[in-house]
Amino acid sequence: MSALLDPQHLLSSFGTLGVFVILFAETGLLVGFFLPGDSLLFTAGLLTATGVSSSVHLSLVPVLLAAAGGALLGAEVGYLIGRAAGPALLERPEHRRRHAGVQRARAVLERYGHGKAIVLARFIPVVRTLMNPLAGTVGVPARTFTLWQCVGGLLWALGVTLAGHVLGGQIPGIDAYLLPIIAVVVVVSLLPVLVELLRSRRGTTSRR
Template sequence: MDQIIEFFKHLINPEWIIQNGGFYLILAIIFAETGLFIGFFLPGDSLLFIAGIYGEMLGESFFNMPLVVIMTLIAITGVLGNIVGYWFGRKSGPILFKRKDTFFFKKKHLWQAKEVYDKYGGGAIFVARFLPVVRTFAPIVAGIVGMERKKFMFWNIIGSFSWVFSMMLAGHYLDKAFPTLKNHLEWIIIIIVVITTLPVAIKFIFGKTTIHSHFDEFGNPIEAPVKEKEEEIKS
């Protein structure tokens, strides 16, 4: 049991992941965090940033591939992860709203992702890429609400490549500008985690949601959303 707990501790340590698991473990974590609801706790943003810092080492460990190839493969993995999440949402969406909360699954995360979807529409898939936890559940919610496949794939691809390339290039070039950056990885991870999770935490703690006024605990609509009501009144 202690070994399992220790392993999970390592899974949220980006530096350990890169030094011990290498490129293949990075792919597995990005896939899980972007499409499997059990991967919501994994360190996507900080992992990509530090992967950019160690980009040359990753390339050497993977057939001496250049950084652009490494980033492309990771981005494609993110696309595939979202496709799995979307498919899962299409097939088992209603069941998720009846599922009891566990350590790996919280219905509140579905509601968070639904709020982002309602606010940004199709672009929610893009926006969610840069929001921890939400990016795990956004494709699942897109599947649940029946988002058009072509629209989903467009925002899925754009979002994944933008997220991966921006985070990894930031780490890569900052390391070039500040060679001692590797000596302060603990602080970098903390800063990235705070910056990326703070908006989600503030919204969750202090934000008000109207979702529960439109859907019951099983995800079934109770009443027409406000926008639909306004259109009915105008007509």
């Protein structure tokens, strides 16, 4: 399990194919909510800036295509799963983390409306996994969903990857700094989840 959470291990083992598979699973399959999408994209971007003689080097264009393909196709599959399975799949309190994620995704959807919520969800771990089936479950029109998931998916997948690529190009010998940089990215990507947990606890406390 720990290997699935280590972006450097995933990329050194599976390369560009790993980018596509992990993003597809994280955005399209409910079991993929724990996968490291943000850190994987950023690390892949860093590794496109290493020299070709480095232990792990990826080519930028194939990585961008794999990232976009996995993010967009995964979201469509997640939406179709939501339309087919509906509440029976999502509304299961016994899966506490998934249930909490569904509630956060629903809150984002209700607060911002379809388009903005689908785009924003891409940048929130767990929520980006559950927003797609939730959109299918609550009946977001297919054209509306496809339009905004493509906008959000491309902004997220390409933007985070290119950010890693640009940073890698600015730091000579980026290989030596991969672990601390990945650790920072993981922490930053988890901040929205931690903020939401604090809000939920405060809300629970205030109702007592």
